[in-house]
């Protein structure tokens with residue numbers, strides 16, 4: 001990769017060298033505000049500056065956030081052709097509890113355009129096609145209105161305008177600060193904008209979810225890396241029937257692009273596992289989900305006893321009261337329910353446990369366990385009812401010995417080959433399936449379908465640039481650590 005950042009002022013002799021070299025520039029991404037006067041991005045409601053956003057009206061603050069997100073993506077990517085994003089605030093589906101926050105996609109896709117090293121008969125989003133061609137394939141002025149022909153803009157993005165000041169549409173409002181510090185319930189527009197813009201840059205599927213058809217029967221570039229591991233076929237190699245089946249084959253649909261797969265090894269957490277060695281009849285590796293609090297398990301297999309807790313009161317195995325037993329380094333096995341996860345783990349820790357396994361007592365998978373203020377010093381994980389019932393069948397009569405550990409060979413959110421899982425729920429979610437990373441990934445990623453409060457896109461866009469790199473985008477050089 002070549003230099004993509006301007007050389008500092010103190011190094012003028014270097015800038016000469018840069019000037020005669022064929023420097024790849026960061027790509028310029030412009031926001032085309034197509035909202036009518038007085039609404040959306042032109043809303044004149046006076047507001048106070050917030051979180052580094054100096055805007056004095058609602059519309060100004062919204063536009064500032066979109067420009068800032070466009071600038072960040074522009075700095076992460078290389079390209080010679082400006083990108084125009086047509087942006088609007090519109091009412092989108094919303095209720096007091098759920099909302100479509102935004103939607104985006106390429107306005108135009110192109111195939112067999114004049115560029116070397118592109119896949120033949122394959123749709124590319126306009127913004128990417130332009131960079132690969134090296135010039136604007138459809139030059140012209142930006143459109144003055146939303147989706148108005150002749151579609152010279154590259155990307156269209158909608159944000160839900162009903163979120164602000166309307167409690168029939170989520171209790172909170174948009175947050176327009178740049179510091180990722182929304183009040184509880186508010187939603188940082190910056191993170192949502194970064195997500196939506198990435199869809200417009202190419203993280204999108206053109207497959208019609210009800211028919212399995214693609215435009216003119218040609219696949220899109222995104223399909224080239226979308227793989228059904230059951231049939232070992234990529235989406236661009238499938239017919240409509242196979243596509244309909246694949247789009248709901250959760251757990252078997254992955255992204256096998258090389259840049260993303262390489263980056264996932266650095267970005268995704270290692271999988272926690274409970275390895276049982278005794279009794280022999282139960283020996284094996286049991287999947288568990290790590291809590292969002294407390295330390296991680298180690299990578300070594302240290303086998304210790306497993307013990308069902310007893311707190312003497314009510315459900316004696318719920319760990320809601322101080323435990324009767326001394327656990328002396330053993331793994332505490334605890335039922336869910338009746339009190340916070342952190343309290344159960346605290347009681348296990350106080351009794352001397354080396355780790356806590358919280359058991360889902362209801363059908364379904366392992367539990368998502370969060371406790372932001374926990375001071376826990378032992379690892380905690382959750383196990384599904386199915387697997388815990390198997391182990392419970394041996395407790396307390398038999399000595400169960402197990403090791404709770406991290407497996408560096410398995411990534412949370414990737415399949416056994418290290419390929420990142422794509423979102424493929426059954427039934428299909430139109431506009432959402434396949435075009436997102438599966439929410440099982442840990443840490444939470446920008447391109448998951450549901451907004452996570454843990455995102456901080458201004459500082460971390462995790463796997464997203466690498467997904468774009470697999471599509472064909474060139475990434476701008478990352479700043480040197482010593483800069």
Ligand SMILES: [Zn+2]
Pocket residue numbers: 195196199436448449
């Ligand atoms: Zn999305």
